[in-house]
Amino acid sequence: MFNLFSFRTMAIIKRELKAQVMTKMFIFTTIFIPMIMFGLIGLQTYMMSYEGKKDTLVEIVAQNEALVPLLKKAYETDDEINRNRFKVNVSSKNSDDFKNYLQSQKKSILSGQLNGLFFIPEGDKFDKKIEYYSKNPKNNSITLKIRKLINGALVEAHFSGTPVSEQDIQFARKGTELANFKVTEKDELEKDNYGAYILAGILAFLLYMSLIMIGMQMLRAVVEEKENRVVEVLLSSVHATELMTAKIIATTCAGLLQIMIWMLPFLVVSLTSILVLPEKFQFTITLFQIIYFVINYGIGLITFLGLYAAAGAIFDNMTEAQQGAMPIMFLILVPFYICFSMMNNPTNTIAEVSSMVPFASIIVMPVRMAIVDVPLWQVAFASLINLGTLAFIFSFVGKIYRVGILKTGKRPQWKEIYRWARD
Amino acid sequence: MSYALEASHLKKQFGNFVAVDDVSFNIPEGAVFGLLGRNGAGKTTIIRMLMNIYLPDEGKVLLRGTAIGQAFRNRVGYLPEERGLYKKMKVLETILFFAELKGIKDQEVKQRALDYLEKFDLTDRKEAKLEDLSKGNQQKVQFICTIIHNPDFIILDEPFSGLDPVNTNLLKDIILELKSQGKIIIFSTHLMDFAEKMCDHIAIIHQGKMLVHGSLKDLKQEYSQCNISLVYQGDISFLQGHPMIEKVEDFGQFTGIRVRQEEDVQTLLHLLVENKVVIKRFDANDISLHEIFINLTANKSNKINSGTQDALVMEVEHV
Numbered sequence: 053m054f055n056l057f058s059f060r061t062m063a064i065i066k067r068e069l070k071a072q073v074m075t076k077m078f079i080f081t082t083i084f085i086p087m088i089m090f091g092l093i094g095l096q097t098y099m100m101s102y103e104g105k106k107d108t109l110v111e112i113v114a115q116n117e118a119l120v121p122l123l124k125k126a127y128e129t130d131d132e133i134n135r136n137r138f139k140v141n142v143s144s145k146n147s148d149d150f151k152n153y154l155q156s157q158k159k160s161i162l163s164g165q166l167n168g169l170f171f172i173p174e175g176d177k178f179d180k181k182i183e184y185y186s187k188n189p190k191n192n193s194i195t196l197k198i199r200k201l202i203n204g205a206l207v208e209a210h211f212s213g214t215p216v217s218e219q220d221i222q223f224a225r226k227g228t229e230l231a232n233f234k235v236t237e238k239d240e241l242e243k244d245n246y247g248a249y250i251l252a253g254i255l256a257f258l259l260y261m262s263l264i265m266i267g268m269q270m271l272r273a274v275v276e277e278k279e280n281r282v283v284e285v286l287l288s289s290v291h292a293t294e295l296m297t298a299k300i301i302a303t304t305c306a307g308l309l310q311i312m313i314w315m316l317p318f319l320v321v322s323l324t325s326i327l328v329l330p331e332k333f334q335f336t337i338t339l340f341q342i343i344y345f346v347i348n349y350g351i352g353l354i355t356f357l358g359l360y361a362a363a364g365a366i367f368d369n370m371t372e373a374q375q376g377a378m379p380i381m382f383l384i385l386v387p388f389y390i391c392f393s394m395m396n397n398p399t400n401t402i403a404e405v406s407s408m409v410p411f412a413s414i415i416v417m418p419v420r421m422a423i424v425d426v427p428l429w430q431v432a433f434a435s436l437i438n439l440g441t442l443a444f445i446f447s448f449v450g451k452i453y454r455v456g457i458l459k460t461g462k463r464p465q466w467k468e469i470y471r472w473a474r475d
Numbered sequence: 476m477s478y479a480l481e482a483s484h485l486k487k488q489f490g491n492f493v494a495v496d497d498v499s500f501n502i503p504e505g506a507v508f509g510l511l512g513r514n515g516a517g518k519t520t521i522i523r524m525l526m527n528i529y530l531p532d533e534g535k536v537l538l539r540g541t542a543i544g545q546a547f548r549n550r551v552g553y554l555p556e557e558r559g560l561y562k563k564m565k566v567l568e569t570i571l572f573f574a575e576l577k578g579i580k581d582q583e584v585k586q587r588a589l590d591y592l593e594k595f596d597l598t599d600r601k602e603a604k605l606e607d608l609s610k611g612n613q614q615k616v617q618f619i620c621t622i623i624h625n626p627d628f629i630i631l632d633e634p635f636s637g638l639d640p641v642n643t644n645l646l647k648d649i650i651l652e653l654k655s656q657g658k659i660i661i662f663s664t665h666l667m668d669f670a671e672k673m674c675d676h677i678a679i680i681h682q683g684k685m686l687v688h689g690s691l692k693d694l695k696q697e698y699s700q701c702n703i704s705l706v707y708q709g710d711i712s713f714l715q716g717h718p719m720i721e722k723v724e725d726f727g728q729f730t731g732i733r734v735r736q737e738e739d740v741q742t743l744l745h746l747l748v749e750n751k752v753v754i755k756r757f758d759a760n761d762i763s764l765h766e767i768f769i770n771l772t773a774n775k776s777n778k779i780n781s782g783t784q785d786a787l788v789m790e791v792e793h794v
Binding site for chain 2: 059060063064066067071277280281282283284285286287288289290291458
C-alpha cells in the first residue's frame with residue numbers, strides 16, 4: 053500500500069514543481085501567452101477598424117447631375133467620414149461617357165492611386181442600384197461608408213420637391229441601431245455587447261492551450277523518465293502509483309499556478325476599477341465563475357494528466373507517445389470547436405449537451421457560462437460528471453502506468469493494454 | 476545460520492515466457508553475494524523482485540524473517556544495469572534528491588555527498604548539469620546516489636560496465652570499504668573475474684533457473700577436484716588427446732586442465748617437466764569461478780534451441 057503524503061511523494065512533488073515551474077519555457081508561456089493573446093485581440097480590433105491609407109481616393113460618378121451637389125453636401129456633412137483620410141471626388145457623366153472614363157481610369161485603379169469608383173446610374177426612381185469598380189471591391193472599410201453617404205444623397209434627391217420636412221428626410225436617411233439587452237435572472241437588464249463573446253473565446257483558448265501544453269509536458273516527462281531509465285531507480289524507493297500520483301499533483305499545481313496567473317487580468321477587471329475596458333468590450337465575470345473555472349480546470353487537468361501519464365508509460369519514445377496520445381488530443385480539440393459553435397448560437401443543443409458530457413464538459417461548461425445564464429443544476433450536474441470521469445479514469449490509468457512504465461521492447465497491442473487495465 | 480535475505484521459489488512469467496523459474500537462495504549477514512548469469516538469464520528480473528518492483532507470480536522474499544516492503548526499500552541502495560538520472564538536474568542537487576527520497580534530508584547528508592564527490596574527483600562538477608558530464612562521471616554520480624543514504628543493503632546490477640580501469644578500482648575499493656562496514660552487497664554480473672575477487676557467496680542463474688548457489692569457497696572445493704590451473708611457457712599441445720586428460724581450456728591468463736582421476740595430477744606435473752615446459756604456476760585442485768560458470772552454463776546451453784532465445788524479448792505484466 054502506498055502513502056500519498058510520505059516524504060517520498062513530497063520529494064517527488066518538490067522536484068517536479070521545480071523542474072516544471074522554474075524553467076524559461078514556463079515563465080515565457082505564463083507571461084507571454086496572455087500578452088500574445090491580448091495583442092492578437094488588439095490587432096484584430098485594429099485591423100477591423102483600420103480604414104485605409106490616409107489618402108484614400110474615391111470617385112462618385114452620378115448619371116443624374118442633380119445628385120452632384122447633394123453628394124458633395126453629404127460628404128462635407130457626414131460625421132463618420134474622416135475627411136483627412138477620405139478624399140471623395142464627385143462628378144456627373146452619362147453612361148457612355150462613364151464607360152470611357154472607367155477605361156481611362158483603369159491604370160489609376162490598378163496602381164492604387166484611385167481606390168474606388170462608384171457609379172450611380174439613372175435607373176428607376178426607386179432603384180438604389182449602384183455600381184462599384186475597384187481593384188479590391190470587397191474592402192468594406194470603403195464601401196460601407198460610401199454606400200451610406202450615397203444613400204443619404206439619394207434619399208434627399210428622392211424627397212426634394214415634396215412636402216416632406218428636413219426632419220423626415222433625416223429620419224429616412226438613418227439606418228436602424230440595435231441595442232442588445234441580456235435577459236437574466238437578475239432584476240435589472242444588462243446591456244449586451246461583445247464582451248461576453250470575447251471572454252468566452254479567451255476562456256476556451258486558455259483551457260485548450262493549457263490542457264494541451266501541460267498534458268504534453270506530462271507526456272514528455274513520463275517518456276523521458278522511461279527512456280533514460282531513471283524510473284527504475286525511482287521505483288526502488290517509491291511505489292509506481294505513488295510516483296504517478298506525485299507527478300500528477302505537481303503538474304496540476306504548476307498548471308493551476310499558470311491558469312491563476314492568466315486569470316488575474318479578469319479578476320482585476322471584475323473586482324476593481326483599475327482597468328476599464330471600452331463599453332463595446334466590457335464583460336461581466338463573477339467571482340463564482342472564476343472560482344468554478346479554476347476548480348473545474350483543476351479537475352479537468354488531473355483527469356487529462358492521468359490519461360497522458362498512462363499514454364507516456366505505454367510508449368518507449370516521444371514520437372510513438374505523441375501518436376498514441378492523439379485520441380486524448382481529440383478529447384480536448386472537439387470541445388474547443390464546440391465552444392466556437394456557441395459564438396453564432398450560444399443556446400445550440402450540441403453546446404448544451406456537451407457541457408454535461410464527460411471530458412467535453414471541462415471546456416464547454418465554463419465557456420457556456422460566460423455567454424449564457426446556465427441553470428445552477430446544470431453546473432452542479434457537470435461538476436458531478438467531471439468528478440465521476442476523474443474517478444473512472446483513475447480506476448485504470450494507475451494500473452496501466454504501473455505495468456507500462458517498466459515495459460520495454462515491442463509496442464504493446466491495445467488488447468494487451470486493456471488486459472493491464474483490467475487486471 | 477541467520478540470513479539477512481531469503482528468496483524462496485521465486486517465479487516470474489511474462490506472457491508465455493518464464494523469466495525466472497523456482498529460484499531460491501539465501502544471503503547471509505555481511506555477505507557480498509554475486510548473482511551470476513549470462514545476458515538474459517533472469518538476473519535483473521530477480522533483482523526487481525527483491526526490490527519489490529515486480530511482484531513474483533510465486534514465491535516470496537523475506538528480510539530477516541519478514542516479508543519485504545517499504546522498510547526494505549528505505550534501507551536499500553539500488554544501482555540498476557541501465558543507468559538513468561535526470562539530465563537537466565545538477566550533480567549535488569541530484570544526490571540530495573535521491574537521499575530525500577529515502578527520507579534523509581539534513582546537513583549531514585550534504586556533507587556526505589560532498590565527501591563522496593571529493594572521493595570520486597567530482598567536487599568541481601557539483602553544480603554542473605548531469606548532461607554536461609561524461610558517461611563515466613554520470614555513472615559515478617549514480618553510484619553516489621545509490622549509497623548516499625547509508626543503506627544496509629546495496630544492490631549493484633553490473634556496476635563496472637562502462638568504467639575505465641582507474642574508476643573500476645576506485646569503485647571496487649569503495650565496495651570493499653562498504654563490505655568492511657558490514658553492509659550486505661548483492662552483485663549482478665556476468666564478469667566472473669570481479670565476482671571471484673569480490674563475492675563470498677554466489678548464485679548462478681541460467682535461463683531463469685538456479686544452477687548452483689552457496690559460498691564461493693564451498694563451490695570451488697566441490698568443483699575443483701581433478702582441476703589444475705597452469706601458467707607456463709612452451710608447448711603443451713602433446714596433452715591434446717592424452718588418455719589421462721579430460722579437457723584443456725585456455726582462459727587467457729592461465730590454462731585450465733581437467734584430468735580424469737585425482738592421481739593423474741602428479742603424473743601431469745611429471746609429464747610437463749619431461750616435455751621441458753617451463754612452469755610458472757601449477758595450482759592443483761583449483762578452479763576459477765570462470766571455469767565453474769563456463770562448465771555449468773555451457774553444458775546447459777547445448778540444450779537451448781534458438782527459439783527460446785527469441786523469447787527473451789520481454790513482456791511485462793502482473794507487476
